Amino acid sequence: MSTTxxxxxxxxxxxxxxxxxxxxxxxxxxxxxWLVVVTSAKSQGDALNPSLGLPTDGWHLAQNYSRAxxxxxxxxxxxxxxxxxxxxxxxxxxxxxxxxxxxxRRSSLWLSIVYAVAISGIVIPPxxxxxxxxxxxxxxxxxxxxxxxxxxxxxxxxxxxFITGFIRTIPHExxxxxxxxxxxPVRIFFTIILPLLRPVxxxxxxxxxxxxxxxxxxxxxxxxxxxxxxxxxLFQVASAGVYLNNCNxxxxxxxxxxxxxxxxxxxAQRRIIAGITGGAxx
Amino acid sequence: MTxxxxxxxxxxxxxxxxxxxxxxxxxxxxxxxYNLVYAFTDWSSFKSSINYxxxxxxxxxxxxxxxxxxxxxNLIYAVAVAIFQNLFGLGLALLLEADTxxxxxxxxxxxxxxxxxxxxxxxxxxxxxxxxxxxxxxLSFFSGQDVSYAWLNDTSWTLLWLxxxxxxxxxxxxxxxxxxxxxxxxxxxxxxARIDGVNRWQTFRHVxxxxxxxxxTFNVATALLGSMNSFDIAQATTGGGPGQTTEILNIxxxxxxxxxxxxxxxxxxxxxxxxxxxxxxxxxxxxxRRERVL
Numbered sequence: 133m134s135t136t137x138x139x140x141x142x143x144x145x146x147x148x149x150x151x152x153x154x155x156x157x158x159x160x161x162x163x164x165x166w167l168v169v170v171t172s173a174k175s176q177g178d179a180l181n182p183s184l185g186l187p188t189d190g191w192h193l194a195q196n197y198s199r200a201x202x203x204x205x206x207x208x209x210x211x212x213x214x215x216x217x218x219x220x221x222x223x224x225x226x227x228x229x230x231x232x233x234x235x236x237r238r239s240s241l242w243l244s245i246v247y248a249v250a251i252s253g254i255v256i257p258p259x260x261x262x263x264x265x266x267x268x269x270x271x272x273x274x275x276x277x278x279x280x281x282x283x284x285x286x287x288x289x290x291x292x293x294f295i296t297g298f299i300r301t302i303p304h305e306x307x308x309x310x311x312x313x314x315x316x317p318v319r320i321f322f323t324i325i326l327p328l329l330r331p332v333x334x335x336x337x338x339x340x341x342x343x344x345x346x347x348x349x350x351x352x353x354x355x356x357x358x359x360x361x362x363x364x365x366l367f368q369v370a371s372a373g374v375y376l377n378n379c380n381x382x383x384x385x386x387x388x389x390x391x392x393x394x395x396x397x398x399x400a401q402r403r404i405i406a407g408i409t410g411g412a413x414x
Numbered sequence: 415m416t417x418x419x420x421x422x423x424x425x426x427x428x429x430x431x432x433x434x435x436x437x438x439x440x441x442x443x444x445x446x447x448y449n450l451v452y453a454f455t456d457w458s459s460f461k462s463s464i465n466y467x468x469x470x471x472x473x474x475x476x477x478x479x480x481x482x483x484x485x486x487x488n489l490i491y492a493v494a495v496a497i498f499q500n501l502f503g504l505g506l507a508l509l510l511e512a513d514t515x516x517x518x519x520x521x522x523x524x525x526x527x528x529x530x531x532x533x534x535x536x537x538x539x540x541x542x543x544x545x546x547x548x549x550x551x552x553l554s555f556f557s558g559q560d561v562s563y564a565w566l567n568d569t570s571w572t573l574l575w576l577x578x579x580x581x582x583x584x585x586x587x588x589x590x591x592x593x594x595x596x597x598x599x600x601x602x603x604x605x606x607a608r609i610d611g612v613n614r615w616q617t618f619r620h621v622x623x624x625x626x627x628x629x630x631t632f633n634v635a636t637a638l639l640g641s642m643n644s645f646d647i648a649q650a651t652t653g654g655g656p657g658q659t660t661e662i663l664n665i666x667x668x669x670x671x672x673x674x675x676x677x678x679x680x681x682x683x684x685x686x687x688x689x690x691x692x693x694x695x696x697x698x699x700x701x702x703r704r705e706r707v708l
Binding site: 149150152153154156157160161162163164165167168171181182183184223227228230231233234235237238246249250253254255256257258259260261262263265266281282284285286288289292307311317320321342345346348349352353362363366367370379382383386389390393394397401405408409 | 517531546635643
């Protein structure tokens with residue numbers, strides 16, 4: 133292939149590529165998102181067979197959103213979701229980092245067995261039915277602490293796996309120096325190790341928050357009917373029959389529940405993308 | 415072992431392991447052990463006593479064909495999701511690799527489904543894929559014929575459509591990971607390939623792809639394991655139907671739990687956990703090998 137031919141192909145590609153990219157986004161993401169937004173503005177009859185066209189039966193934007201807001205108990209659900217995600221993520225990252233520090237730095241046969249057991253949760257799905265039984269025996273079924281501890285138990289494996297791998301790439305010298313200066317392990321951990329873990333903690337935080345914020349399966353078994361979370365309320369109203377054939381209300385609720393994460397993403401997009409990739413591909 | 419040599423205590427006390435291990439023990443391993451025990455009983459919501467019944471549950475799920483059917487569904491789901499999610503992610507990463515304004519916009523848009531709840535994604539596609547829905551309308555418009563295919567009610571193909579929806583939801587994450595992987599390739603290497611007149615396919619196959627190994631590992635592993643824990647998309651679109659052809663593990667657990675058949679549900683999840691572990695074992699070895707490379 134001659135050089136001129138290659139350059140010609142490259143320049144032709146630079147014209148085609150943006151068109152392909154935009155078309156792809158419009159079809160693959162644009163159409164589904166448009167369907168959500170436009171359907172959430174339709175009347176119930178109009179939304180029976182959701183089409184991509186504009187409402188033919190008048191705009192019912194305010195009406196649908198206020199109904200979804202009250203019937204889906206958006207305020208209680210948002211508070212419920214937040215009160216679960218925040219403590220769960222903090223505990224996973226804190227306890228996970230502490231354990232990972234020991235598992236990455238010390239070596240013995242016993243500790244490598246502990247490590248293998250600790251990360252086995254990545255591949256073994258939680259036994260959800262007996263988990264519910266256990267929570268009842270402990271008096272934690274249907275409670276916030278129960279839900280938080282269940283998520284911590286599920287996602288600790290993933291956190292320990294990522295953080296241990298990361299700590300192994302950090303040199304020992306800083307800790308050594310602090311230790312020679314007489315700093316105790318607790319101080320070394322909080323003042324030296326934890327700040328160094330920032331990239332991997334960012335990755336883990338984002339992934340864990342995404343999983344927990346959007347989870348409906350474990351929430352259904354552990355706190356279903358007792359507490360509100362955003363996905364749980366979407367699930368309950370959609371399967372209760374109240375919203376049967378009420379695509380307009382379902383999608384109004386989808387828009388409402390997606391807004392918090394979309395706002396967070398819009399504000400911190402660069403840091404989130406850097407955070408996700410920083411600890412994942414090394 | 416330096417600690418022993420210098421006679422000091424190691425600087426990482428074992429006590430730091432305790433909180434994480436205690437929570438995992440109580441909320442993860444104890445239920446798994448319970449699961450093992452209750453799979454051999456007749457525990458249900460219909461009676462108060464729980465009796466040992468040996469292997470009856472196992473022979474039941476094996477005989478009525480549910481076990482093998484669900485096993486097949488789960489394996490197809492996991493493997494298809496792993497393939498599609500990675501193909502979509504890699505394709506998007508290669509298409510949107512250059513740091514132009516349009517590409518950054520496109521990447522942001524493609525990441526939106528990752529942020530959305532999988533349940534919401536399920537309801538969106540449930541609406542799109544109705545026989546009188548928008549997908550058929552678009553197909554009718556371009557083919558000039560009336561298309562009224564029931565996407566979510568096809569015993570042979572619906573499972574495949576579900577894996578495509580699942581991959582659609584997560585492809586933005588796979589794309590980001592691949593983009594990060596592509597960034598690790600130095601400009602000199604690509605420049606050298608360009609000067610040597612290497613064509614695009616060869617550049618990808620022999621220059622870029624080897625650098626993407628960690629990204630492939632991460633994406634295949636998360637896709638496999640994520641699909642094994644999936645529930646929302648199938649529940650929102652088909653509820654496991656038609657005829658249980660899309661009944662993945664968590665849908666089965668949800669259904670049998672709702673029917674009060676606790677022992678059956680634990681039996682099934684026990685069998686599937688064993689199968690998943692056997693499948694995931696090579697994955698773990700793969701992941702650990704990658705750790706050594708780090």
